[in-house]
Structures are given as C-alpha cells and as structure tokens.
Amino acid sequence: MHDHPTTDDYQWPTCTAPRCGRQLWVAETGRWICRPCEDATATRLAELPGLYARLDTTAMLMRGARRQSGGASGTKTPPIPPRLEVLALVGPGGVAARLSAVEDAWRQALGWTVAPWRGSAAQALPEQVTFLRNNLLWAASSYDEVGQDVEEIRRLHAECTALASGEKRPGRVAIGHCPVRVDGILCGEQLTATTNTHRVRCHGCGTRWDGLGEWRDLRAAQEAVLVEMGGAAA
Incomplete structure (x- = not known):
C-alpha cells in the first residue's frame, strides 16, 4: 500500500506520463515518472528496431499496390507506394527523426554534445535506442519533461x-x-474516446472515467454543466 501523509492540503506526487498519473510510491519519491512507465518505455524502445525493420521493406510499402501499364509501349512502371503511413514512419521525419528529437533534448539537459550524424535511419535507430535506454533511469528521476517523451515513445511504438x-x-x-471544476474553474477540455477502451481521460485536468457506470456519471455531469450554462445565458 502507499504510505501517504494524511495532511489534507498535501498533494502526493504523481507520475507525469500523460496516460498514467498514478501516485508515486515512497520509494519513487523524487522521480518524474513511475517505475511501471519506465519499464514499459524500456520495452517499447527495445522493440522499435525490430518493428522498423519489418516496416522498412518493399513488400510492406507496396502492399496493395497495382502495377499500371505505361501506355502504348506496354512497359510497366512501379506505382507510388500506397501505404504512405508506412513511408511516413520509415522515411525522413519518421521513427529515427522523432527519436532524435528526444535524444537531442536529453543530451542538452545533460550538457552533452548533440549526437553525431549516423547515416541512414536504419543505421541511426539502434544507437538512438541504446542511448535512450541507457539514460532512461536518469530521465525518469531528473528530467522534468520526461513524461511527454515517454508519451511520444508510446505513440511511436x-x-x-x-x-x-x-x-x-x-x-x-x-x-x-x-465538466470537472479545478479551483472553481471549469476545465472544458475536449474529451475523446475510442472503441477499443472503456476509459476516458481528460488531458487538461487528468480526471479519468473508467467503465460504463463512470461514463454515465460523466454524461450526467456534462448535462448539468450545459443546463447551468443555459441558465446563465438566459
């Protein structure tokens, strides 16, 4: 169990990863993200080179493509890869570039030089992953923006x-x-949901609704706010 103070005005530190927000354990005091988020991030980083290798293939890029005849000559030309979403990850601005932005930020915070050029994305990715995994414990404990980087790695994975x-x-x-009020001020952040989860989390105030019962509570609170605002407008 958590060993939390009972002082009413004390706010126990929480994990800064946007999709987590769990209270930190006593042994995690001073950290910016919790150990489960650190472990999950380490696992995702370790898997990224293999995932990249699976995506960076002609077969993956061209899946679903059809060759088209080149007119009267009868020659055939390869089509533009239809899977532009794959190209967006393996090409410029993709996996390697997004990890490079995280690595450069960490190096700057550490006072180290920016990483030297490492050639292609396929060549750079293993070294980026090694650097980030080797320095993940430091970031979890000492880098105040690590929560956003953990979320970026999660999205990328x-x-x-x-x-x-x-x-x-x-x-x-x-x-x-x-519909949550923070210090008397309505949060008002746009909420979104997906079909593969029963959880809704506000990225503004961090409030979560999990399961059908809490979803009903959310809807009722939203309707109450609308009624209140309608009355104020009148």
Missing part, C-alpha cells in the same frame, strides 16, 4: 505496431467537454 501487424487503428470520436 503503437503506430509501428499497428502497421506492422496490419491492425486497423480504432477511430477516435469527440464526446463532449470535461
């Missing part, structure tokens, strides 16, 4: 995994605004 496995990403829909 999820995008690669979905494409490599052929999964269709669930659609995300808006479900109204957050």
Whole structure:
C-alpha cells in the first residue's frame, strides 16, 4: 500500500506520463515518472528496431499496390507506394527523426554534445535506442519533461505496431467537454474516446472515467454543466 501523509492540503506526487498519473510510491519519491512507465518505455524502445525493420521493406510499402501499364509501349512502371503511413514512419521525419528529437533534448539537459550524424535511419535507430535506454533511469528521476517523451515513445511504438501487424487503428470520436471544476474553474477540455477502451481521460485536468457506470456519471455531469450554462445565458 502507499504510505501517504494524511495532511489534507498535501498533494502526493504523481507520475507525469500523460496516460498514467498514478501516485508515486515512497520509494519513487523524487522521480518524474513511475517505475511501471519506465519499464514499459524500456520495452517499447527495445522493440522499435525490430518493428522498423519489418516496416522498412518493399513488400510492406507496396502492399496493395497495382502495377499500371505505361501506355502504348506496354512497359510497366512501379506505382507510388500506397501505404504512405508506412513511408511516413520509415522515411525522413519518421521513427529515427522523432527519436532524435528526444535524444537531442536529453543530451542538452545533460550538457552533452548533440549526437553525431549516423547515416541512414536504419543505421541511426539502434544507437538512438541504446542511448535512450541507457539514460532512461536518469530521465525518469531528473528530467522534468520526461513524461511527454515517454508519451511520444508510446505513440511511436503503437503506430509501428499497428502497421506492422496490419491492425486497423480504432477511430477516435469527440464526446463532449470535461465538466470537472479545478479551483472553481471549469476545465472544458475536449474529451475523446475510442472503441477499443472503456476509459476516458481528460488531458487538461487528468480526471479519468473508467467503465460504463463512470461514463454515465460523466454524461450526467456534462448535462448539468450545459443546463447551468443555459441558465446563465438566459
């Protein structure tokens, strides 16, 4: 169990990873993210080179493409890869570039020089992963923006995994605004939900609703806010 103070005005530190927010244990005091988020990030980093290798293939890029005749000559020319989402991850601005941004930020915070050029994305990725894994414990404990970097690595891993496995990403829909008041001020953040989870989390105030019962509570609170605002307008 957590060993939390009972002082009413004391706010126990929480994990800064956007999708976590759990309270830190006593042994985690001074950290910016919890150990489960650190472990999950280390695992995702270790899997990224393999996922990249699966995506960076002609077969993956050209899946679903059809060759078209080149007119009267009868020659055939290869089409533009139809899977632009794959190209976006393996090409410029993709996996390697996004990890490079994280690595450069960490190096700057450590007072180290920016990483030297390492050639292609396939050549750079293993070294980026090694650097980030080797310095993940430092970031978890000493780098105040690590929560956002953990979320970026999570998103990157999820995008690669979905494409490599052929999964269709669930659609995300808006479900109204957050009805929670923080210090008397309405949060109002746009809430979204997907078909593959029963959890809704506000990225503004961090409030979570999990399961059908809490979803009903959320809807009731949203309707109450609308009634209140309608009355104020009148």
